[in-house]
Amino acid sequence: MPAALLIIDMQVGLFHGPETPHDGERVLANIRHLIAQARQHRVPIFAVRHTGPQGSPIAAGSPFWQLLPALELDAEIDTLFDKSRPNAFHATGLAQQLSAAQVDDLYIVGMKSQFCIDSTCRAAADSGFKPLLVADAHTCMDTPALPAQAIIDHHNATLGAAFARLINCADVSF
Template structure:
């Protein structure tokens, strides 16, 4: 049984945009820790960026669309791909790549909890992968309806068990 780290939408425009992600620096530090650990253990890293329509702030090639330089991803060794829907499997070859590399355990981290993390986690389970939601390595912004920390707590409680195993970044051992 093999594992992979899936980093979702950790992009300049989402992370450093006008709305700041909840506890963003701590979440980023946890993801950086997981990236280092994955590299040490030769665990493949997949990083996806959300691509907006032409003219949007996160249109392909725009400065805001870029993955965070702080992630120190390597285009040669890491699998970087684009998506246009919340579900990272929709319209991408992610499932085929994971299957080709015999990956079962998929550790999910990134943004935004209630959109792309939620959708990708649910679909990963439906496709037969074993998603592990890293409870302290995903985030979102406050909304008019709910503060971000409640959205995160709710999704950890909802996704944990039914769709994914919850794990904290300190407990990940790929």
């Protein structure tokens, strides 16, 4: 089944902002590994940036809005797009692009587990795709209510129960 890799909100301002993502360097290394594997197997890569309103730290064009340079994404071969809602499918054309590429399996990675990862996994399933949440390639920050690891574990359990198939980075083979 044709697959694609979807990288969500791995942006300078979110990753290197005032709050540190939980286990960020390991998550980034896992995503870089998946990018290399996708390139090797000619699997399309989609990367989305969350765009905040004018004047926000992640307003379009701002330095913090940019995708992490360490990802080494290439606008010539990768599909880079923007969103303004947690759901990467909302008003972006992503579903049409994935359908045109005949993608069934959608590997989902990035930030933040409880917002955009959650919304996008659910929307992918509702849109007829087969989301695979890479359990060790998404992250978030601690909150006043819960530590990040508890948030990640909860979302792996919840999303893996009904909306996505869980897979670890080491087990992905495109």
